[in-house]
Amino acid sequence: MSQKGRVIDLYKTLLHLGKDWPKGYDFFRDRLKKAFLKNKDVSDPEQIEKMIKHGEYVKKEIEALYMLKKYRTLKRRYEL
Amino acid sequence: MSRVLVGVKRVIDYAVKIRVKPDKTGVVTDGVKHSMNPFDEIAVEEAVRMKEKKIASELIAVSCGPAQSQETIRTALAMGIDRGIHVEVSAAELNTLQPIHVSKIIAKIAQDEKVDLVIVGKQAIDDDCNQTAQMTAAILDWPQAAFASKIEKAGDELTVTREIDGGLEVIKVKSPAVISADLRLNEPRYATLPNIMKAKKKPIKKVTPKDLGIDISPRIEILSVADPPTRQAGAILPDVDALVAKLKEGGHI
Numbered sequence: 001m002s003q004k005g006r007v008i009d010l011y012k013t014l015l016h017l018g019k020d021w022p023k024g025y026d027f028f029r030d031r032l033k034k035a036f037l038k039n040k041d042v043s044d045p046e047q048i049e050k051m052i053k054h055g056e057y058v059k060k061e062i063e064a065l066y067m068l069k070k071y072r073t074l075k076r077r078y079e080l
Numbered sequence: 081m082s083r084v085l086v087g088v089k090r091v092i093d094y095a096v097k098i099r100v101k102p103d104k105t106g107v108v109t110d111g112v113k114h115s116m117n118p119f120d121e122i123a124v125e126e127a128v129r130m131k132e133k134k135i136a137s138e139l140i141a142v143s144c145g146p147a148q149s150q151e152t153i154r155t156a157l158a159m160g161i162d163r164g165i166h167v168e169v170s171a172a173e174l175n176t177l178q179p180i181h182v183s184k185i186i187a188k189i190a191q192d193e194k195v196d197l198v199i200v201g202k203q204a205i206d207d208d209c210n211q212t213a214q215m216t217a218a219i220l221d222w223p224q225a226a227f228a229s230k231i232e233k234a235g236d237e238l239t240v241t242r243e244i245d246g247g248l249e250v251i252k253v254k255s256p257a258v259i260s261a262d263l264r265l266n267e268p269r270y271a272t273l274p275n276i277m278k279a280k281k282k283p284i285k286k287v288t289p290k291d292l293g294i295d296i297s298p299r300i301e302i303l304s305v306a307d308p309p310t311r312q313a314g315a316i317l318p319d320v321d322a323l324v325a326k327l328k329e330g331g332h333i
């Protein structure tokens with residue numbers, strides 16, 4: 001996949017993850033869009049690569065956050 | 081290599097605040113976010129890991145419920161299950177559908193599909209019954225390993241670590257068996273976008289309890305559903321005498 005394709009893919013994946021965001025999808029989408037737009041003029045492939053890596057990291061963090069939130073809620077509810 | 085059947089239930093999302101209907105017949109479900117029962121997610125994850133370790137050959141997910149239950153099956157398919165079976169139960173029938181009915185359905189499907197292992201979540205977060213796995217094992221006359229926190233396979237035997245009061249119990253069961261997943265069995269994966277797309281192409285078979293020859297006529301009648309009592313506000317007392325007087329008044333001493 002081209003670098004551009006990968007950026008779009010990352011954006012879509014993050015948008016998808018945002019649907020479960022605790023503060024709501026709109027909150028997440030606004031922030032996400034701002035974060036991507038801030039770097040829209042970057043053209044150095046190496047730097048873009050770095051940013052994609054960071055995006056992948058954020059993706060993993062969000063997944064971990066959701067998992068932990070669910071785990072903690074269940075633990076609190078069922079293990080007193 | 082074995083075939084694994086996983087039971088998944090569609091429940092109100094764990095993060096949603098449950099509201100009781102004013103007429104006390106049940107809880108509000110219209111327009112409320114639903115998702116897969118978290119314990120069933122753990123069961124699905126365990127089955128998918130078995131397939132990745134090449135212990136399992138085919139994974140089947142089964143869900144009993146209205147048409148929207150298909151979404152729950154799709155989630156399971158997106159996590160890595162191969163195909164789904166949707167047992168259609170109308171929303172009205174669902175209110176009185178109990179673990180006894182569900183376990184009969186699962187037992188029948190387990191026999192029809194010739195599965196070697198049934199994995200379900202230990203309980204659903206809506207009715208908290210915690211009966212389906214045990215009843216399914218009883219109906220099939222298979223060994224059961226409820227509240228599993230670790231599953232290891234050796235030959236046609238499974239070594240299961242169970243979470244019991246105050247500790248862990250390690251048992252050995254022969255396949256075919258029924259396992260129910262506890263909270264610490266694994267950490268379920270998040271269904272990725274591409275996998276959700278791919279899951280749309282996986283087959284879901286639709287059957288009715290009647291097709292399976294299972295009677296789901298109600299065995300209970302729901303009389304009333306109520307909120308748990310709200311906690312009373314605390315009070316700060318000036319001294320010990322006041323506290324003793326208050327406790328006596330409440331009949332605690």
